Amino acid sequence: MPCPLDNPMLHALEQAVPLEEPEQAFTVYEDIRQKLIAQGMPAEQIAFIHETNTEVRKKELFAKVRTGQVRVLLGSTAKMGAGTVEVPSNPDSFDGERN
Numbered sequence: 001m002p003c004p005l006d007n008p009m010l011h012a013l014e015q016a017v018p019l020e021e022p023e024q025a026f027t028v029y030e031d032i033r034q035k036l037i038a039q040g041m042p043a044e045q046i047a048f049i050h051e052t053n054t055e056v057r058k059k060e061l062f063a064k065v066r067t068g069q070v071r072v073l074l075g076s077t078a079k080m081g082a083g084t085v086e087v088p089s090n091p092d093s094f095d096g097e098r099n
Contacts, residue, residue, distance in 0.1 A: 049075025
C-alpha cells in the first residue's frame with residue numbers, strides 16, 4: 001500500500017509554500033562586520049582569523065593586513081597570536097599600546 005504522504009499534490013504544496021529560514025545565531029564578529037559595512041567599509045576589507053584553517057592561510061591573511069588589503073582583522077588573542085593589538089574588556093584600561 002502506498003504511503004499517504006507520498007502524494008504528488010503534497011510535494012507540489014511543499015515546493016509552493018516557502019519555509020522560513022532559521023534565524024542565524026548572534027555573533028559579535030558578524031555584528032561588528034555588519035556595522036562596519038553599514039558605515040561604508042567594503043566587506044572584502046574585513047576578515048576573521050578563525051576563517052583561516054592552516055598556518056599558510058594565516059600568513060597570507062597577515063600579509064593582506066600589512067599591505068592594507070584587509071583593514072580590519074577580528075579574532076581572539078589565542079588565534080591571532082602575539083604582536084597583535086588586544087582591546088581590553090574594560091575600555092578605561094586601554095592605552096593603545098600593543099601587547
